Amino acid sequence: DTGVSQDPRHKITKRGQNVTFRCDPISEHNRLYWYRQTLGQGPEFLTYFQNEAQLEKSRLLSDRFSAERPKGSFSTLEIQRTEQGDSAMYLCASSQIGDRASTEAFFGQGTRLTVV
Amino acid sequence: AQTVTQSQPEMSVQEAETVTLSCTYDTSENNYYLFWYKQPPSRQMILVIRQEAYKQQNATENRFSVNFQKAAKSFSLKISDSQLGDTAMYFCAFMTEYGNKLVFGAGTILRVKS
Numbered sequence: 172d173t174g175v176s177q178d179p180r181h182k183i184t185k186r187g188q189n190v191t192f193r194c195d196p197i198s199e200h201n202r203l204y205w206y207r208q209t210l211g212q213g214p215e216f217l218t219y220f221q222n223e224a225q226l227e228k229s230r231l232l233s234d235r236f237s238a239e240r241p242k243g244s245f246s247t248l249e250i251q252r253t254e255q256g257d258s259a260m261y262l263c264a265s266s267q268i269g270d271r272a273s274t275e276a277f278f279g280q281g282t283r284l285t286v287v
Numbered sequence: 288a289q290t291v292t293q294s295q296p297e298m299s300v301q302e303a304e305t306v307t308l309s310c311t312y313d314t315s316e317n318n319y320y321l322f323w324y325k326q327p328p329s330r331q332m333i334l335v336i337r338q339e340a341y342k343q344q345n346a347t348e349n350r351f352s353v354n355f356q357k358a359a360k361s362f363s364l365k366i367s368d369s370q371l372g373d374t375a376m377y378f379c380a381f382m383t384e385y386g387n388k389l390v391f392g393a394g395t396i397l398r399v400k401s
Contacts, residue, residue: 174331175331211393212394213394262332278331
């Protein structure tokens with residue numbers, strides 16, 4: 172399977188715990204995006220990387236959230252001191268940027284986080 | 288900031304019939320991209336069709352076509368000969384010319400009935 176993969180698919184955690192999600196993009200893609208999707212809503216942008224550089228972070232990404240892409244390959248998204256409001260689907264996407272904006276983002280199946 | 292509005296939370300259509308999903312957006316940009324993404328239940332989101340704002344011709348992909356009205360900032364999706372596999376959540380999305388992120392609408396649930 173050469174698509175975008177995310178791990179785990181589901182995570183249930185107690186409020187106050189830390190969680191970490193992983194995303195493996197399509198191997199030749201240099202851009203990687205994180206989105207959050209709550210029930211019945213469209214995905215909202217959180218952050219994106221070009222190679223290993225984190226180029227933009229949304230105001231949705233509070234200080235409790237941190238994302239890394241250390242070698243420009245896979246990425247991790249960590250949420251510290253989880254709150255019930257963090258319950259959502261976290262989507263990862265990747266694309267290949269060229270001379271013009273790459274217009275197709277490929278999405279993973281997401282990690283569904285439930286904070287109890 | 289760009290916004291995308293999908294005013295139809297749910298739609299249904301009989302198999303083999305045609306359905307149109309609506310989308311409007313707001314931007315001050317002149318060049319940009321518009322997309323329709325499909326998210327089947329419990330499956331990953333996939334691109335259905337894309338439109339570049341500088342192209343006047345409406346995009347088509349097999350049974351899927353768009354009606355792009357730049358002045359009206361409208362971007363509707365027409366699905367012809369609807370199939371049961373078209374049942375999904377459909378998202379309209381916007382991206383600037385320099386492509387740093389997608390801005391999504393709230394989505395329209397489409398149910399195709401046999």
